[in-house]
Amino acid sequence: MSDVRITIHRAASEIGGNCIEITTEDGARLILDVGRPLDVPESLEPQLPASLDLSKPVEGVLLSHPHQDHYGLLQQLPTSWPVFSGDAAAKLIRLTSEIIHEPITRSISTWLSGSPFPAGPFRITPLLTDHSAFDAYMIQIEVAGKKILYSGDFRTHGRKKALVERLMASPPENLDALIMEGTNLGSDKPCISESTLEEQFVDLFQKTAGRVFVAWSAQNLDRTVSLYRACKKTGRTLVVDLYTAEVLEMLGEHAKIPQPGWPNLKVVITSRLAEFYRRKGREDVTERMVAHGISAQRLAETPGRWVVMTRGSLLGDYERKGVAPNASDVWVWSMWRGYLEKTPGQGVKAWFDSFGAPSAHLHTSGHASTADLKEFAQKMNPKVLLPVHGTAWTLGMDGFPNIAKLEDGHFVTI
Missing domain, CATH: 3.40.50.10710 (Metallo-hydrolase/oxidoreductase)
Known part of the structure; x- marks a missing residue:
């Protein structure tokens, strides 16, 4: 087995704007989400993170779900970079872009939940999950003998909660890294069913x-x-x-x-x-x-x-x-x-x-509660937990296993 690097380009300490990279020793790259930061006014056009190298090819850009804080900077990527998402998610991304902004003309390849597919040396398994966005996924990545799970955005109290419960009942074995959202840490948002x-x-x-x-x-x-x-x-x-x-x-x-x-x-x-x-x-x-x-x-x-x-x-x-x-x-x-x-x-x-x-x-959150986040992380039992998509990770790390808190642009090697 060789080392694999995980870089949090953006969203290490903020909600939204996710952009994460997985890189092998020989330079193969995979990008998880290219989100628009939520704190940028609509009148301004934010840029991709400066730490994201646009000059070198990638094996794929994986979009976890069709919310703009996860795909909103897609148009800024090199057109040669292949993009993947769920089928319904791709339709929503195209429709929203056409109605709200400018049409997305680039190709988006689509996947099937639970069906692994290759992207260079990476073996990718999308896992349909429970979230307020339709056609949202967790993503399992296997490369160089390492196994990584990216939670995307998820909850355990929506109409697809059984999908998360099933994963918790039968978690991936020997998980090297869990990249997990923490939107509701430190908040009192309602999380009723x-x-x-x-x-x-x-x-x-x-x-x-x-x-x-x-x-x-x-x-x-x-x-x-x-x-x-x-x-x-x-x-x-x-x-x-x-x-x-x-x-x-x-x-x-x-x-x-x-x-x-x-x-x-x-x-x-x-x-x-x-x-x-x-x-x-x-x-x-x-x-x-x-x-x-x-x-x-x-x-x-x-x-x-x-x-x-x-x-x-x-x-x-x-x-x-x-x-x-x-x-x-x-x-x-x-x-x-x-x-x-x-x-x-x-x-x-x-x-x-x-x-x-x-x-x-009358509302319930599209994201997991603090208690549900902790239970999910404990069930996954990763060797390292990389927090993203949250502002209160430093205030509530108790109960989470093996946290390695990064800053934007920094990486960990597994």
Whole structure:
């Protein structure tokens, strides 16, 4: 066996912006994620870490899941570097990039969960995991007689928790290194099960006389499923926007998820978003959704029937169509509470506050709790644990085995 070097280029002490490299003695390189740092304003374009050498080839760039803090700097990589991800993840990355930024033109090869594949001397096994992003993976890498597990982002309380429990029940043998996230260390974020959250929505829907406006991420399919199931249980109809409807339609072949045209689901066709799709040359999406659509004006009628998707870009259209909230409605923030302190979360809150609508925060984290992180690390029993994607690792190392805390740009040899 020969030595293998693991370098944390970015995210050793921050949440997001992951960029990690595995290098063999003879120079073969593998990159894990190329994320956009979360603390960089949208108006600025961050750069790849200076310690990442772009002049030499790599065997592959592995994208653990389709959140921008893990793939957002993909376009800055040399076009000769091969990129790999899950199939549904690749579709989401392309769709999000096309809608929000510029289309990704480079090729992305896709893998199958549990099926090993080679990249140069590296043997890579992607393992589908539980996270708030759809098609998220842990990744096992074997090279030069060494075995490494990269956790990506994960949790143990979502609708795919059985995947993590199965891995913990039968962990990789003789694990040399575990590169593990620690997002929720030092925080009090809620980590209830997605099923418990669903019942909380059921209770709220039953208690609310008017509409329930909910702000959540279109790519959090677990949350969409929870809301849809809660609507079916209470006789309400879930109203989603064009982008969310397109995400559901695109991913329908990958999972049993609500689809445009299903009972208790409607697509609100707002003029601003329809015009946005027209400018992007995506009128076909709007045309397909019209058959399953509902005008914003309809949401002003029979208010007790609707659970309405909410985001800043929809509010102007809602108000123009008479869908202003009132005291019989309620609005729910179903994302991390910290986003309420940022734009556009502040604008959403101000809009509802101006109409006197009561609010609620119903959410569960997309990341494992501190206790679950410790249990997972103990079950994996690595010879070395490399912390990433967290700000409080230095405050809570008790209970974690064999930690080697690095700084950005530094490496460890195994």
